Amino acid sequence: MKFLVAGVGAMGTRFALKLKQAGNDVTVVDGWDLRLKSLKKDGLRANLDGQEVIEHVPAYGQTELPNNLRFDVVLFLTKSMQLEQMVKDLLPNFDGHTMALCLMNGIGHEQTLEKYLPKEQVFLGNTMWTAQMTRPDHVLLEDDGSCELSNVAPGEPQASQAKQLVEVLDKAGLKCHLLADPRYSVFRKGCVNGTLNTLCTLFECNLEEFSKTSHAHEMVVEVVKEFAAVGAKEGIDLDVDEAVHHVEDCYRVIGAHYPSMYQDLVKNNRRTEVDYINGYVASHGKKYGLKTPYCNLLTQEVHTKEDLQHAK
Amino acid sequence: MKFLVAGVGAMGTRFALKLKQAGNDVTVVDGWDLRLKSLKKDGLRANLDGQEVIEHVPAYGQTELPNNLRFDVVLFLTKSMQLEQMVKDLLPNFDGHTMALCLMNGIGHEQTLEKYLPKEQVFLGNTMWTAQMTRPDHVLLEDDGSCELSNVAPGEPQASQAKQLVEVLDKAGLKCHLLADPRYSVFRKGCVNGTLNTLCTLFECNLEEFSKTSHAHEMVVEVVKEFAAVGAKEGIDLDVDEAVHHVEDCYRVIGAHYPSMYQDLVKNNRRTEVDYINGYVASHGKKYGLKTPYCNLLTQEVHTKEDLQHAK
Numbered sequence: 001m002k003f004l005v006a007g008v009g010a011m012g013t014r015f016a017l018k019l020k021q022a023g024n025d026v027t028v029v030d031g032w033d034l035r036l037k038s039l040k041k042d043g044l045r046a047n048l049d050g051q052e053v054i055e056h057v058p059a060y061g062q063t064e065l066p067n068n069l070r071f072d073v074v075l076f077l078t079k080s081m082q083l084e085q086m087v088k089d090l091l092p093n094f095d096g097h098t099m100a101l102c103l104m105n106g107i108g109h110e111q112t113l114e115k116y117l118p119k120e121q122v123f124l125g126n127t128m129w130t131a132q133m134t135r136p137d138h139v140l141l142e143d144d145g146s147c148e149l150s151n152v153a154p155g156e157p158q159a160s161q162a163k164q165l166v167e168v169l170d171k172a173g174l175k176c177h178l179l180a181d182p183r184y185s186v187f188r189k190g191c192v193n194g195t196l197n198t199l200c201t202l203f204e205c206n207l208e209e210f211s212k213t214s215h216a217h218e219m220v221v222e223v224v225k226e227f228a229a230v231g232a233k234e235g236i237d238l239d240v241d242e243a244v245h246h247v248e249d250c251y252r253v254i255g256a257h258y259p260s261m262y263q264d265l266v267k268n269n270r271r272t273e274v275d276y277i278n279g280y281v282a283s284h285g286k287k288y289g290l291k292t293p294y295c296n297l298l299t300q301e302v303h304t305k306e307d308l309q310h311a312k
Numbered sequence: 313m314k315f316l317v318a319g320v321g322a323m324g325t326r327f328a329l330k331l332k333q334a335g336n337d338v339t340v341v342d343g344w345d346l347r348l349k350s351l352k353k354d355g356l357r358a359n360l361d362g363q364e365v366i367e368h369v370p371a372y373g374q375t376e377l378p379n380n381l382r383f384d385v386v387l388f389l390t391k392s393m394q395l396e397q398m399v400k401d402l403l404p405n406f407d408g409h410t411m412a413l414c415l416m417n418g419i420g421h422e423q424t425l426e427k428y429l430p431k432e433q434v435f436l437g438n439t440m441w442t443a444q445m446t447r448p449d450h451v452l453l454e455d456d457g458s459c460e461l462s463n464v465a466p467g468e469p470q471a472s473q474a475k476q477l478v479e480v481l482d483k484a485g486l487k488c489h490l491l492a493d494p495r496y497s498v499f500r501k502g503c504v505n506g507t508l509n510t511l512c513t514l515f516e517c518n519l520e521e522f523s524k525t526s527h528a529h530e531m532v533v534e535v536v537k538e539f540a541a542v543g544a545k546e547g548i549d550l551d552v553d554e555a556v557h558h559v560e561d562c563y564r565v566i567g568a569h570y571p572s573m574y575q576d577l578v579k580n581n582r583r584t585e586v587d588y589i590n591g592y593v594a595s596h597g598k599k600y601g602l603k604t605p606y607c608n609l610l611t612q613e614v615h616t617k618e619d620l621q622h623a624k
Contacts (some may be wrong), residue, residue, distance in 0.1 A: 293605035300527035
């Protein structure tokens with residue numbers, strides 16, 4: 001299958017690398033000059049489960065991709081705030097057959113994609129893989145993980161295309177499952193990000209350290225309840241107990257992990273995706289007349305930390 | 313006037329020192345061995361507005377004060393969680409004339425005092441002075457400040473005694489005012505502590521740094537509203553706008569200050585008084601069936617930080 005991976009930070013590198021290793025045709029595009037330079041010179045370099053690996057793939061700057069290039073799938077793995085510009089910049093490379101697959105953290109990205117593309121071409125999901133950029137030219141890929149996706153528009157050929165995408169990703173070792181309801185899954189993953197990413201960033205700790213604090217469970221439950229309340233207004237009947245369990249299962253599976261938001265703000269002094277996670281619940285809660293105080297305060301707190309650090 | 317200052321950390325040292333300098337009879341008592349040792353050996357040592365000063369006063373351990381000693385006033389300036397034991401240990405030194413004056417941070421201390429002493433002997437207030445312990449044998453006293461107090465039980469001789477206390481403290485340069493309603497004042501000061509102390513501790517910044525962050529005002533307003541809601545259930549009609557202004561006026565007056573909770577947790581790795589500030593609003597809000605999510609989450613977050621640091 002012919003993939004364009006749009007956004008090859010830590011997670012984009014994992015997907016591009018695994019897809020390429022499995023024999024797919026992979027091209028990458030990125031908006032960060034320093035990263036792009038190393039991709040062009042040295043390819044995708046990573047420590048993958050303890051082994052140093054390199055895969056060479058065509059790499060382009062976000063605005064330098066030749067208009068005549070076509071792909072079966074454009075896989076979006078940018079930071080949330082970079083998505084819209086990336087979609088706009090890649091529009092010339094879409095035709096009526098190109099599938100747009102978004103596996104990013106954050107809620108509401110399908111709405112961004114649907115502003116520019118027919119719903120029938122949009123595929124949505126999320127991933128529980130971890131990834132960490134150690135340097136602009138190197139990524140650390142450890143821990144077990146998985147991903148899941150589905151078509152956004154019902155019917156054919158979308159349902160068959162989603163199955164095909166799942167097969168290709170699964171064959172590449174990315175442990176991919178087909179979803180019944182992709183938006184349910186995005187909200188469920190949002191619960192992980194809106195608790196562990198946010199709180200581990202505020203407290204500068206990893207998941208296991210956070211799990212041992214005396215109020216961790218109470219905070220997780222309150223945040224998940226707010227995600228569920230906003231989800232309900234958007235037709236998603238989130239199972240709160242199951243979502244809390246899903247969050248807390250991360251302590252066991254990836255306890256030593258420092259979440260991506262921690263990597264952004266604490267390690268790299270970059271502004272975070274919080275507006276697309278807790279901030280989504282806060283702003284949409286307000287729209288629906290719901291109280292979402294935990295998500296409001298957590299969003300304000302992450303921005304306070306960004307402000308104090310003069311994050312870029 | 314004959315004072316026993318109970319608790320001579322940073323703030324207790326300011327009051328003991330100023331009262332002694334103004335010619336009052338001052339004795340001090342403290343529960344911390346290392347501090348006590350230096351008080352006995354070197355007296356009250358401080359940098360007071362740029363000048364190194366020393367005052368020698370009788371100093372006793374919390375349980376070693378001779379039972380026959382009597383005082384006009386016992387001024388409580390312990391940490392909130394130490395108050396009850398201090399009151400119990402000093403009970404033998406109270407007679408029917410001893411005034412118990414509490415100027416500590418935290419809400420509800422008059423209830424603790426009234427468990428052991430007649431309401432008529434309890435005087436309550438708060439202080440906006442700052443103080444910082446630089447070493448166990450030295451305190452830094454800078455910035456302008458004030459204090460205010462009143463009798464808790466109405467009528468005479470309490471009202472006259474409160475006036476007398478105000479005069480003595482004011483003469484000692486402590487800029488003291490008589491209050492109409494001491495519990496109103498405690499809630500109003502609680503708003504300062506429940507916003508600036510808590511948030512500057514979580515973010516490890518001073519007041520001025522916090523004031524420049526983009527969500528500071530929103531967070532202050534939400535917390536003050538919760539203090540007002542719980543206050544209303546306790547007969548206190550807090551003026552939210554005035555209280556917010558009182559909080560934000562601190563940016564100008566003591567902007568470079570790191571609040572006492574910051575000093576406890578960030579500087580000295582000690583557990584904080586948060587349960588008597590935001591935690592008071594959280595627990596009493598629950599009792600009254602009110603929602604106080606900002607105070608709930610802030611209390612949980614401060615405890616999370618204590619847990620992660622293994623604070624003592």
